[in-house]
Amino acid sequence: SVRGSIPYPEPSGLPPFDPILTWVIAKNITSPKYDSTYALASAIQRTIGEQGTFAHPFIRPAWRNARGKRNIVRLNRQAMRRAVRRF
Structure with a gap:
């Protein structure tokens, strides 16, 4: 976990996938590293699960x-x- 981050309090350690996918689609986010929107959303989900989120x-x-x-x-x-x- 990254210093100062708050891990996501989910039993699996991962945040729910559907809100992330909805956000990626709504913001029209793409990446050449991932071949689909689902793969990108999954990568974001794993990153949040591993590193947590930061307050703004x-x-x-x-x-x-x-x-x-x-x-x-x-x-x-x-x-x-x-x-x-x-x-």
């Missing part, structure tokens, strides 16, 4: 900043304005 704490560092809450609120308002203008 994107909100905590921004929130702890001196102006974190104000910045987040401001950025959300800007994003909403842009989204509303598109319609």
Whole structure:
């Protein structure tokens, strides 16, 4: 296991295959190393089972900043304005 990673808590040690396959298809991910989408999804499943997954704490560092809450609120308002203008 990779240092700092959290292993997947599944009895087999592997995450479920179907959500990974759905994700690979939805993102249209391909690799020249694998001849099919199923083989690529299976390789991703094995890798997650062996190395675990890493947390991606994107909100905590921004929130702890001196102006974190104000910045987040401001950025959300800007994003909403842009989204509303598109319609």
